[in-house]
Amino acid sequence: MQAKQAMVKEPSTNPDAKRGAPVVATSVVGISKRFGKTSVLENINFDVAEGEALVLLGASGSGKTTILRIIAGLEQPYTGKVMLHGKDVTELPARERGVGVIFQSYALFPKMTVEKNIGYGLRIRRRKRREIRETVNELLALVQLEEHRKKYPSQLSGGQQQRVAIARTLAYNPEVLLFDEPFGALDAQTRGHLRREIRALLRKVNVPAIFITHDQEEALELGDRIAVINLGHIEQIGTPFEVYTKPANEYVATFLGAANILAGVVKDRSVEVGSALVPLPEGYEKYHEGQKVKLVFRPEDVSLSKGEVTPGHACIAKGIVESTNFVGAYERVGVRIDLSDSGSCDTNETPFYLTTQTPESQTSKPIIATRPKPEATATRLTIGDRVAVGLSSFTVLADVAPRKRESESPRG
Amino acid sequence: MRHVRGFDVARPLSIGVLVIMMMPLVFLPLASIFIFGTSKGLTSFWAALMAPEAVFALKLSMVTSFWATLFNVFFGLFAAYVLSRYNFWGRNALIVTISLPTAIPTAVAGFALLLLWGPYGILGRFLAPHGIQTMFTAGAIILANIFVTFPLAFGVIKPVFDTMSRSLEEASATIGATRVQTFWHVTLPSLRGAIVSGALLTFARAVGEFGSTILVSGNLAGRTQTAPLYIFAKFNEGQIEAANAIAIVLALFSFLIFSVLFFARDWLDVD
Numbered sequence: 001m002q003a004k005q006a007m008v009k010e011p012s013t014n015p016d017a018k019r020g021a022p023v024v025a026t027s028v029v030g031i032s033k034r035f036g037k038t039s040v041l042e043n044i045n046f047d048v049a050e051g052e053a054l055v056l057l058g059a060s061g062s063g064k065t066t067i068l069r070i071i072a073g074l075e076q077p078y079t080g081k082v083m084l085h086g087k088d089v090t091e092l093p094a095r096e097r098g099v100g101v102i103f104q105s106y107a108l109f110p111k112m113t114v115e116k117n118i119g120y121g122l123r124i125r126r127r128k129r130r131e132i133r134e135t136v137n138e139l140l141a142l143v144q145l146e147e148h149r150k151k152y153p154s155q156l157s158g159g160q161q162q163r164v165a166i167a168r169t170l171a172y173n174p175e176v177l178l179f180d181e182p183f184g185a186l187d188a189q190t191r192g193h194l195r196r197e198i199r200a201l202l203r204k205v206n207v208p209a210i211f212i213t214h215d216q217e218e219a220l221e222l223g224d225r226i227a228v229i230n231l232g233h234i235e236q237i238g239t240p241f242e243v244y245t246k247p248a249n250e251y252v253a254t255f256l257g258a259a260n261i262l263a264g265v266v267k268d269r270s271v272e273v274g275s276a277l278v279p280l281p282e283g284y285e286k287y288h289e290g291q292k293v294k295l296v297f298r299p300e301d302v303s304l305s306k307g308e309v310t311p312g313h314a315c316i317a318k319g320i321v322e323s324t325n326f327v328g329a330y331e332r333v334g335v336r337i338d339l340s341d342s343g344s345c346d347t348n349e350t351p352f353y354l355t356t357q358t359p360e361s362q363t364s365k366p367i368i369a370t371r372p373k374p375e376a377t378a379t380r381l382t383i384g385d386r387v388a389v390g391l392s393s394f395t396v397l398a399d400v401a402p403r404k405r406e407s408e409s410p411r412g
Numbered sequence: 413m414r415h416v417r418g419f420d421v422a423r424p425l426s427i428g429v430l431v432i433m434m435m436p437l438v439f440l441p442l443a444s445i446f447i448f449g450t451s452k453g454l455t456s457f458w459a460a461l462m463a464p465e466a467v468f469a470l471k472l473s474m475v476t477s478f479w480a481t482l483f484n485v486f487f488g489l490f491a492a493y494v495l496s497r498y499n500f501w502g503r504n505a506l507i508v509t510i511s512l513p514t515a516i517p518t519a520v521a522g523f524a525l526l527l528l529w530g531p532y533g534i535l536g537r538f539l540a541p542h543g544i545q546t547m548f549t550a551g552a553i554i555l556a557n558i559f560v561t562f563p564l565a566f567g568v569i570k571p572v573f574d575t576m577s578r579s580l581e582e583a584s585a586t587i588g589a590t591r592v593q594t595f596w597h598v599t600l601p602s603l604r605g606a607i608v609s610g611a612l613l614t615f616a617r618a619v620g621e622f623g624s625t626i627l628v629s630g631n632l633a634g635r636t637q638t639a640p641l642y643i644f645a646k647f648n649e650g651q652i653e654a655a656n657a658i659a660i661v662l663a664l665f666s667f668l669i670f671s672v673l674f675f676a677r678d679w680l681d682v683d
Contacts, residue, residue, distance in 0.1 A: 072586050094585040107583035111601035120597070121587045172588060 100169025274339020313390030518623030
């Protein structure tokens with residue numbers, strides 16, 4: 001029984017798995033795509049392991065949907081190939097690939113009941129009636145829609161429709177599940193709930209999945225790994241933790257969560273930001289003396305103190321509180337830091353910019369810090385307070401120009 | 413204190429004006445068919461209706477309209493599929509051409525068919541020596557009906573195609589269906605309502621066709637005389653009752669079809 005295999009996959013019998021190497025379920029090799037003269041995808045490569053969930057995260061127009069459609073066979077790549085469980089399917093039409101696509105609108109067949117929708121893949125494969133009935137029953141139980149089996153899609157909620165769409169693909173034991181912006185049409189509360197539900201379901205059936213989203217929170221929660229796509233390129237691919245804490249470039253840093261970015265120069269194994277010197281940690285030997293770099297840090301990595309900077313934190317500057325904003329779990333503090341003073345974190349001195357009336361000068365920068373609620377309650381900060389600004393962790397990135405859309409020049 | 417609402421004079425007044433205006437224009441002409449047709453009692457009405465030539469005319473109208481409708485529904489479905497799924501040079505010109513026959517006077521349509529298929533027509537003159545005659549037969553009536561009702565089914569089906577989400581067909585393809593399976597199981601069910609109303613519209617229009625039919629059929633009683641032609645012929649002969657009986661049938665028939673169209677639109681499209 002195909003569907004049974006799909007639902008509870010036995011430990012893979014592939015010899016690779018025994019040796020501990022993950023089985024590659026889907027790979028995309030050197031895919032590029034152009035529409036006319038505009039290049040929308042440029043040399044896209046990634047693998048998805050058996051049972052793994054990969055999230056393609058990018059803004060609209062980044063090309064992430066095109067990648068999905070190429071894997072599904074709804075779009076042809078310009079170069080490169082698509083492999084499903086080791087088989088090159090690039091030349092196969094969509095119907096022969098056996099991938100499951102969960103469309104953004106779910107694309108349930110409006111004139112079929114829930115059970116007809118789920119059984120569709122088996123009916124067109126001309127399976128025996130009894131087999132179809134059994135599989136549909138199992139899948140209805142799996143997605144907990146037994147009492148809705150006779151309903152039409154228009155009578156279901158968004159979340160229920162989505163579960164029907166998933167069950168409809170699981171019926172024919174798909175090679176991989178492709179989710180196109182699966183939660184785009186739902187309200188914020190249902191979204192969070194459904195994310196966890198789908199995550200649990202995928203664990204149960206052990207089918208590899210590729211999600212498409214522009215929502216970074218969704219990406220962090222859904223993905224075993226995240227690929228950040230920007231203008232047709234993969235900027236970075238890694239676990240949510242890697243991508244968040246070690247962004248490969250400024251785009252990734254700002255697209256995935258909030259980030260403060262300060263321009264600096266490498267000097268004496270430190271980064272000179274304004275006149276503050278932040279020592280370069282291990283692993284940044286690649287930057288040479290005098291190289292322009294960006295110091296990137298998350299709001300939650302900033303420590304603010306009225307006296308001495310928190311022990312163990314690199315002091316970057318002193319600053320003045322410009323705004324405080326309580327947003328539930330934490331407090332968001334806007335601080336304007338003074339980069340003109342020579343690395344002193346003594347808060348008793350008057351910052352330079354306060355005496356000059358030129359707050360937008362190069363030496364004063366606004367940054368955002370967040371503080372957990374207990375800390376915010378223990379040490380209150382009010383607008384105008386002078387604080388020492390420390391960093392518990394940060395990333396140093398080479399200062400490179402942002403990516404531009406590649407297209408052939410009109411005359412080639 | 414109960415709140416007293418103002419009485420809006422405009423409401424009964426405007427409804428009254430509307431009904432009074434429709435009296436001489438629509439209601440009274442229809443009513444007179446029934447008043448005249450039944451003035452000499454139901455038995456004479458029944459006798460007029462059952463005259464062999466009258467029965468033949470009604471049958472011929474139904475049969476020719478049926479084949480014209482069958483053809484135009486299939487054609488309209490096919491044309492709508494091609495013209496909403498593919499974008500090509502000359503697409504809009506084709507859409508306009510398909511819709512053109514409704515704008516052409518029906519007498520012109522019949523005349524055009526004669527010039528093409530008639531014994532001395534552009535094509536007809538090559539067929540005539542082989543004993544093939546299309547004009548002045550039931551086939552000619554079907555051809556004329558097809559021509560004048562050409563865009564009706566297409567016009568109803570095409571908008572449904574246009575608004576149908578492409579992702580349904582894409583979903584069907586990724587699930588493993590062939591194009592034919594997708595069309596049969598996914599596309600067609602969504603078109604059910606449009607196909608039925610397109611067919612009814614075409615049939616009703618074909619049954620009533622007069623202008624083109626009188627030119628191409630030859631108007632031979634008992635051979636190529638359709639119901640509207642029968643009414644016209646009997647009226648010219650002064651047999652008002654005979655004409656009247658058929659007129660009542662045709663009026664009731666079109667009333668029935670439009671009621672079905674009006675009230676059935678909703679249940680045909682329920683999910």
